[in-house]
Amino acid sequence: MTLRVVSGTANRPLAEAVAEGLRLDPTGCAVERFPDGELRPTVECVRGADVYVVQPTAPPVNEHVVELLLLLDACRRSGAARLTAVVPYFGYARQDRRSRAGQAVGARVIADALAAAGTDRLVVVDPHTAALEAMCPIRVEMVTAVPVLANALGSAPADPRVVVAPDLGAVKLAEHYASLLRGSVAVVRKHRVSGTVVRAEELVGDVEARHAVIVDDMISSGGTIEAAVRILLDHRAAPDIVVTATHGPLTEAATGCLRALDVDRILVTDSVAHRDTAAPLRVCSLAPLLTEVIARLHNDEQLDNLLLHT
Missing domain, CATH: 3.40.50.2020 (Rossmann fold)
Structure with a gap:
């Protein structure tokens, strides 16, 4: 054929x-x-x-x-x-x-x-x-x-790297990334207040002074990522936090919210066409x-x- x-x-x-x-x-x-x-x-x-x-x-x-x-x-x-x-x-x-x-x-x-x-x-x-x-x-x-994105994240920094699941549903995903990046895993327990508002209630895992990579399958409103970033900083993670997700159907509000967090990088794929690719958003092709x-x-x-x- x-x-x-x-x-x-x-x-x-x-x-x-x-x-x-x-x-x-x-x-x-x-x-x-x-x-x-x-x-x-x-x-x-x-x-x-x-x-x-x-x-x-x-x-x-x-x-x-x-x-x-x-x-x-x-x-x-x-x-x-x-x-x-x-x-x-x-x-x-x-x-x-x-x-x-x-x-x-x-x-x-x-x-x-x-x-x-x-x-x-x-x-x-x-x-x-x-x-x-x-x-x-x-x-x-x-x-x-995941292997494509893990490769795009690059080699590990000199200090330990920790892969963070921003909710319980992303734990297996975080474990997959951690196996490729040779890092440990931390998990955020969250409570969704509304479609756009999320509250992080607990962090399980050692993140102090460590380079954190927050991983998820998708980022839409940005509420889950925002909550995860804030609890990581509260627990004294290194400030150069990286966020990665396969899909980024970002709303306009989400883009502004994530930029305000001052994360080091937000890495997504082109599964969704992105008109605005200004820093810190970076796109990896599928x-x-x-x-x-x-x-x-x-x-x-x-x-x-x-x-x-x-």
């Missing part, structure tokens, strides 16, 4: 870099927008091809989800032999369970919609919940950007990782060393 890469509008530079890594030209795709907001994608003929649609469902999430579904349907109707949705940032992944009666399970709804659009397989990077694979009716390949993933899948090779292990 011929390999084809189709780019949505959510992050064309990433899709183009992936296509370049595969020595391909992106398959022609145009997305028409009607005055009332409707989208109508049109793709070149992909009959008989192994097609990979690259479209993170980053903010505005709803628009990019609908565009992804329509792109997948267009490829299916154009005769794709095999259809893979490459969704580095999977919107609605945080909605993997109901916290009270009357709520929806958004992750399951989107997973079902992807299957209904004709998708054969889904590729995601460090999803917020590992349960995504279990709830999805199609094959899911969950790969991780293109080499996704290029390798697509090449292996196209050739029916194993992804073992690239997969997220939970």
Whole structure:
């Protein structure tokens, strides 16, 4: 089968870099927008091809989800032999369970919609919940950007380095980073007051005079990171704190908040397109990782060393 890469509008530079890594030209795709907001994608003929649609469902999430579904349907109707949705940032992944009666399970709804659009397989990077694979009716390949980010962090400083999980949900992630960075692990116990306000209540682990790296799967409002930074400084961690996360769908308020904290670096990937990359934000590209993933899948090779292990 011929390999084809189709780019949505959510992050064309990433899709183009992936296509370049595969020595391909992106398959022609145009997305028409009607005055009332409707989208109508049109793709070149992909009959008989192994097609990979690259479209993170980053903010505005709803628009990019609908565009992804329509792109997948267009490829299916154009005769794709095999259809893979490459969704580095999977919107609605945080909605993997109901916290009270009357709520929806958004992750399951989107997973079902992807299957209904004709998708054969889904590729995601460090999803917020590992349960995504279990709830999805199609094959899911969950790969991780942790080795990429750990390499970008560089070698350890002369003094000890400690990897900090900003909440209990990030402990396994912190352990993965610590194994690569040869550091110890500390954990913050937090209480979420609201969607944007977080209070750090306890810190477990020795951080005094140590270089701290706060790790998470994503940064959105910045509240969790802000609380973690403040409790680290209260416990006399070294002031050159580094923050890293795979996904950075940062709100405008979050960007200002994080810069006000005066951290040394905030390292994220380009799973979400970033317009503002001024210091201290630094962006590490996922293109080499996704290029390798697509090449292996196209050739029916194993992804073992690239997969997220939970």
